[in-house]
Amino acid sequence: MSTKSNLNIETSPLLESKVPQGPLGDKWSSHKNNVKLVNPNNKRKYKVIVVGTGLAGASAAASLAELGYNVDTFTILDSPRRAHSIAAQGGINAAKNYKNDGDSVYRLFYDTIKGGDYRAREANVYRLAEVSNAIIDQCVAQGVPFAREYGGLLDNRSFGGAQLSRTFYARGQTGQQLLLGAYSAMMKNVDHGNITMHNRQEMLELVVIDGKAKGIITRNLANGAIERHSADAVLLCTGGYGNVFYLSTNAKNCNVTAAWRCYKKGAMFANPSFTQIHPTCIPVSGDYQSKLTLMSESLRNDGRVWVPKKKGDNRKPSEIPDEERYYFLEERYPSFGNLVPRDVASRNAKDVCDKGHGVGASGLAVYLDFRDSIKRYGRDKISERYGNLFDMYEKITDENPYETPMRIFPAVHYTMGGLWVDYNLQTTVPGLYALGEANFSDHGANRLGASALMQGLADGYFVIPYTVGDYLANEKSAAVDTSHVEFEKAEQEAVKRIDKLLKSKGNKTVLDYHRELGKIMWDKVGMSRSEAGLNEAIRDIKALREDFWNNVFVPGEQSTCNKYLEYANRVSDFLELGELMARDALDRNESCGGHFREEYQTPEGEAQRDDVNYCHVSAWDFPGDPDSEPVRYKEPLEFENVKLTQRSYK
Numbered sequence: 001m002s003t004k005s006n007l008n009i010e011t012s013p014l015l016e017s018k019v020p021q022g023p024l025g026d027k028w029s030s031h032k033n034n035v036k037l038v039n040p041n042n043k044r045k046y047k048v049i050v051v052g053t054g055l056a057g058a059s060a061a062a063s064l065a066e067l068g069y070n071v072d073t074f075t076i077l078d079s080p081r082r083a084h085s086i087a088a089q090g091g092i093n094a095a096k097n098y099k100n101d102g103d104s105v106y107r108l109f110y111d112t113i114k115g116g117d118y119r120a121r122e123a124n125v126y127r128l129a130e131v132s133n134a135i136i137d138q139c140v141a142q143g144v145p146f147a148r149e150y151g152g153l154l155d156n157r158s159f160g161g162a163q164l165s166r167t168f169y170a171r172g173q174t175g176q177q178l179l180l181g182a183y184s185a186m187m188k189n190v191d192h193g194n195i196t197m198h199n200r201q202e203m204l205e206l207v208v209i210d211g212k213a214k215g216i217i218t219r220n221l222a223n224g225a226i227e228r229h230s231a232d233a234v235l236l237c238t239g240g241y242g243n244v245f246y247l248s249t250n251a252k253n254c255n256v257t258a259a260w261r262c263y264k265k266g267a268m269f270a271n272p273s274f275t276q277i278h279p280t281c282i283p284v285s286g287d288y289q290s291k292l293t294l295m296s297e298s299l300r301n302d303g304r305v306w307v308p309k310k311k312g313d314n315r316k317p318s319e320i321p322d323e324e325r326y327y328f329l330e331e332r333y334p335s336f337g338n339l340v341p342r343d344v345a346s347r348n349a350k351d352v353c354d355k356g357h358g359v360g361a362s363g364l365a366v367y368l369d370f371r372d373s374i375k376r377y378g379r380d381k382i383s384e385r386y387g388n389l390f391d392m393y394e395k396i397t398d399e400n401p402y403e404t405p406m407r408i409f410p411a412v413h414y415t416m417g418g419l420w421v422d423y424n425l426q427t428t429v430p431g432l433y434a435l436g437e438a439n440f441s442d443h444g445a446n447r448l449g450a451s452a453l454m455q456g457l458a459d460g461y462f463v464i465p466y467t468v469g470d471y472l473a474n475e476k477s478a479a480v481d482t483s484h485v486e487f488e489k490a491e492q493e494a495v496k497r498i499d500k501l502l503k504s505k506g507n508k509t510v511l512d513y514h515r516e517l518g519k520i521m522w523d524k525v526g527m528s529r530s531e532a533g534l535n536e537a538i539r540d541i542k543a544l545r546e547d548f549w550n551n552v553f554v555p556g557e558q559s560t561c562n563k564y565l566e567y568a569n570r571v572s573d574f575l576e577l578g579e580l581m582a583r584d585a586l587d588r589n590e591s592c593g594g595h596f597r598e599e600y601q602t603p604e605g606e607a608q609r610d611d612v613n614y615c616h617v618s619a620w621d622f623p624g625d626p627d628s629e630p631v632r633y634k635e636p637l638e639f640e641n642v643k644l645t646q647r648s649y650k
Contacts, residue, residue, distance in 0.1 A: 012633040014268065014428040015420065015619055019123040024641045025105075028127045031423070035466050036473035043068035045477035048468065049216060049231040050074070051203050051258055054083035055175070055453060056436030057237030058182035059460025065189035067465060072229060073186070074198045074218060076253055081183050084239055084251045085456065088175025089389065090298035091157065091167035092139075092453040094132035098153050101164040105129045108166065110642060112451060115161040115341050116416070116444020117593035117609060118644050119274070121617070121637060123423060124441045131462040132454055136168055138461055142181035145170050157301050157385075159449035161341040161649075167450040172296050172389040178453055182460070201227070202566065203258040204494040206234065206265045206432065207486050213432035214480045217490045219498075221566060224559040226491055228482035232475055233431045233468055236262060237460070240415035240437040242275065244574045244581065245526070246518020248412035249281055249294040255570040256577050259419055259438055267427040268619040268633070270420035270440035272577065273585035276447055276594050277527050278413030279345035282396055282406075283365040292411040293396055295368070296389055297449040300338045302373035302382060303406070305329050305345070307366050311356035317367055317405050328352050336649040343446040343594045343607070344649060346410035350527050351605065353409070360407050369405035410527060414452060416443040416594070417584075420619040420635075424467035425459060428619075431475075433468060435459035440617065445593025498558050501568045506551030510568045513548050517541065517571070517578055525582050530598045534586040538579055545575040545626075576626045583620075587632060590614045602646075611644050 020027040020034075038046070047070040050061045057073065058080055065071045077083065097103040109129040113120060136154070140146065146168050147155040156165035170177040189195045198218070205217035207230070215230035241256035242248040263269045280295045306327045308320055328348055330337045338345075349366050352358065359365050374382050379402055383390070390401045397407070419427050419434040421441050426433050436456035443451065480487075524537035548571070556562040591600040591607035592614070600608045609615075617635040 010633050011635070012619070012621075015633055015635045016422060017121060017635060018422040018424055019121070020423070024123065024126050027123050028130055032466050035470035038469050038473050040068055042477065044070060046070065046233075046472050047072065047231040047479055048233050048235060049229060050235045050237060051216065052083070052237035052239065052438070053080035053186070054085035054237060054239060054436070055179055055182055055456035056438070056460045057235070058083070058179065058186045059457050060235055060237060060435055060464050061195055062182060062185035062189055063461055063465045064468070065186070065194035067469075068194070071189070071195045072198060072231065073195060074201045074203060074216070076200065076202045076221060078199055080186065080197070080199075081179065083179060084254055085179045085453070086176040087249070087251065087294065088453050089172040089294060089296035090159065091169035091174050091450040092135070092178065092457075093159070093166050093448070093450045094136045094168060094454065095129060095166060096133055096136060096154070099156055099165045103164050103166050105132075107164070108132060111162050112442070112448055113444070113642055114647060115448040116446050117607065117647055118444065118611070118615070118639065118642070119271070119592050119617075119637065120442055120444030122639055122641060127463070128442050128455060128458050131458045134462060135454060135457045139178055139181050139457070142185060144177050144181045147171065157298055158339055159297055160300065160336075160339045160345065161448040162339070163336065167298070169298065172298070172386060175453060178457065182457070198229075204261060204569075205490040206262045206429070207490045208265050208429060209480055209484060209486045212430045215482065215487065217487070217494050219494070222561055224557070224562065226494060228487045228491060230480045230482050230487070232472055232477065232479065233433065235464065235468070236419065236432065236434045236438050237436055238438050240418070241574075241577060242412045242415055244517070244578050245412040245521045246514050247284065247289065247292050247522070249278060249292050252291055255573070257570050257573045259434070260573040260577055262419060262427065262429065262432060264622045266429045266622070267432055267434075268420040268621050269417070269580065270617050270619045271417040271445075271584065272581045272620065273525065273588065273595055274416035274440075274445050274593065275412060275581070276342060276414040276416060277346040277410040279342055279349055279410050280368060280408045281411035281413070282393065283360060283362065283409040293392070294413065295393060295406060295408060296386075297342065299368060299386060299389065299406070300345075302377075302385070303338070303368040303370050304372060305338050305349070305366055305368055307352050307357040307359060309357070317359075317369065326352070326357065333649045340649045341446055341448060343596075346527060347596060347605075349408075349410055365407040365409045367405035368408045370401060371405070374402065412522075412526075414447055416440065416445060416447055420617065424470065425464060426467065426471065431471065433464060435464060445595050497569070497572075498565065500549070501552070501554045501565060501572070502556075502558060504549065504552050504554060506553050508551050508553060510552060510554065510564065510571050513544065513552060514571045514574070516544055517575060520544070521578055521581070525578070525585055528596045528598050529585050531586065534582050537582040538586070541575065541579045541582065545579070548572065548575055580620060580630060583630065584618055587618060588614055607647070609646070615644070
């Protein structure tokens with residue numbers, strides 16, 4: 001039985017999902033058998049640009065270079081090893097079922113669809129689950145030092161939204177170890193001459209010729225030089241846009257600029273309001289904090305979340321007896337307990353703090369307590385599992401989590417929205433692909449923990465080598481000369497924007513504007529949203545953007561290393577993106593996953609979906625002017641293998 005929304009679906013011929021026909025379990029195999037191939041001797045005639053060298057970008061670059069394509073990689077960092085993928089801590093999901101606890105490809109698929117509150121494309125999610133086991137095999141072959149249990153098999157632990165153990169890990173450094181594996185594979189091909197690396201280069205414009213992506217314009221961040229680069233296809237692997245909130249767990253360099261410039265060249269932006277609030281972050285400590293630090297979700301395997309039952313109780317946690325503790329996740333969700341999905345855990349933490357039970361100086365924190373696990377397993381075993389995370393926490397807070405509970409609070413972490421892509425990961429601009437967190441496709445309205453690394457590597461290692469080849473097989477292998485008029489026009493657009501920023505001699509810093517934007521976004525487009533608040537956000541962001549272009553001060557010059565200019569360029573894009581996020585949230589009159597509209601909730605305070613009117617992807621098309629309203633189209637979501645039900649983790 002197929003389930004889909006049935007009212008007022010404004011479709012676009014550009015939103016053709018290209019999902020293969022046939023049973024769900026056969027779609028990817030059938031598709032691979034039918035894609036067009038490029039002769040091995042012809043692959044060297046094609047060039048592919050890969051923007052971003054985190055897990056998605058490094059794995060894609062290595063895979064395509066191994067096949068024989070010429071690959072140019074671009075990163076804003078001094079080394080691909082510093083990509084934000086290294087910050088992922090807890091693990092990567094796969095359906096290996098080493099624990100023999102009932103896991104399967106279908107269960108991983110179902111947990112991911114359910115965890116995303118039924119707002120992801122079914123076929124893409126099943127493919128993700130299907131290739132998950134191959135990812136682990138690939139990474140083990142590369143030497144990634146996954147934890148192992150006594151029998152020699154890779155060890156697993158549990159993450160939110162699942163009732164079994166399927167998360168592979170390398171202590172609290174899983175992202176870093178996985179990236180080193182992909183980086184090694186990439187550097188092998190750099191050494192062989194198949195990959196040309198361009199470090200400290202920022203993409204400023206996409207070049208579209210005859211409707212197809214044919215190159216990019218970049219700025220050399222070391223000397224300010226504007227450069228042109230042509231290719232037969234462009235892969236965008238630039239991560240998410242969580243820094244639109246100013247304070248997030250993202251590295252400060254993470255930004256939306258590359259994806260946003262693609263949006264302004266015709267690549268539709270899908271579900272931009274679907275952002276994830278991670279429940280286990282170190283709380284904000286002051287007005288001048290620049291970012292937030294994540295404490296891995298894996299800690300919820302052994303840590304118990306609680307607050308004092310008495311409001312305003314400022315006693316030390318060791319002085320509060322068990323009968324006066326409120327283990328709110330365990331009591332409200334007995335089936336999943338502390339391992340409910342991130343959106344559920346975050347909303348409940350906010351709820352108890354809003355009701356006066358929060359701890360710490362600000363009252364905006366809850367306890368994550370390892371007392372019982374240390375008693376059960378011993379300090380050495382807990383240290384073996386989480387020691388580097390405990391050390392990180394102590395260095396930041398000067399509190400020893402072995403002796404006193406961690407204080408945690410939700411914070412912006414991941415963005416499920418991104419550029420719209422079809423089943424082949426191609427955007428609405430032919431020849432432009434988006435991989436990993438840069439696209440919208442796999443996580444719906446809420447990403448399950450340990451699935452980000454899985455998606456990035458699935459897209460790079462196992463999907464894009466087939467799908468980009470299918471595209472290139474239909475393209476003549478004739479690189480466009482960078483003297484083409486479209487390269488000239490794109491470069492002038494980038495230069496004009498830079499000149500405008502440098503000519504603005506106001507009296508406010510870029511940081512001032514980013515902080516103001518972040519406050520609007522967190523207060524009005526954050527953990528809970530309302531119609532009134534979203535309308536206020538749209539109004540306030542418009543006014544802030546106008547003030548930015550009139551009163552921002554950007555010191556320095558274009559033709560040199562200029563961090564102020566880099567930052568101003570990125571914040572100017574955040575000011576446009578923030579408004580689109582608010583519009584998208586306002587347009588979706590339901591609650592689902594991380595999108596919680598206060599007007600739409602069950603009597604128990606859970607997210608209340610509207611599957612009749614909102615079982616779709618919202619894809620936004622740039623109107624040609626940032627001050628004009630974008631055009632929204634919808635891709636209906638059809639579910640043939642799962643039943644749309646109200647999520648329950650009780």
